[in-house]
Amino acid sequence: MEDILQIGIISSTHGVRGEVKVFPTTDDAGRFKKLKTVLLDTGNERLCLVIETVKFLKQFVILKFKGYDNINDIEKYKGKGLFVTRENAVELEEDEYFIADLIGVQVVSEDGALKGNLKDVIATGANDVYVISLEGGRELLLPAIKECILDVNLKENEMKIHVLEGLLD
Structure with a gap:
């Protein structure tokens, strides 16, 4: 950190x-x-x-x-x-993180099929979007919403995600 x-x-x-x-x-x-x-x-x-x-x-x-x-x-x-x-620094609410702490976190899908790391965070009007570099060179744009971000463990440098249907097509 x-x-x-x-x-x-x-x-x-x-x-x-x-x-x-x-x-x-x-x-x-x-x-x-x-x-x-x-x-x-x-x-x-x-x-x-x-x-x-x-x-x-x-x-x-x-x-x-x-x-x-x-x-x-x-x-x-x-x-x-x-x-x-x-x-x-400002105090964060539960399930809030500093972008600097998220960059580089290892990302794995709930079924273990996808692995990568968080490369960037794009701020949008509705919610942030996480740019994840996947193994094999592909990139995944994942909305930072509760349905997709299942768990963030900064001590272990890990994020568990759920990929919504259609995001990898």
Whole structure:
């Protein structure tokens, strides 16, 4: 399991006073209001940044970090990810999982006929769709609904699934 979780990506600067536009990669962008710090992955190191102000603009979150007071201080971080530690992550409900924890999980059908691993998660309006790479090179798009996801055991790195009729045709 990952020790940090991505919550956003710096997409661009905002104005000349060190603010940045962040594209949130979390389900609840409002959570930025509650955060005091975030981790910035520069590629070489992780910097702990103190959040000074939070605003919202369309689908973006506008952040200002303490000590970054002009565009030149922050511009080099465009495209970099913002993370939180697990201690600062949102609490999950029963049968909810962080996408980072699901990627790479070994997947097996209830009858054992299909095996593979979870490669990606596609967020749709109704429910997520799991992209599963099957042995033999095929790919299965499986809706993340109770009828299809029978059991998830992150400690064992396993997911048991039921494939609805017609999904493999």
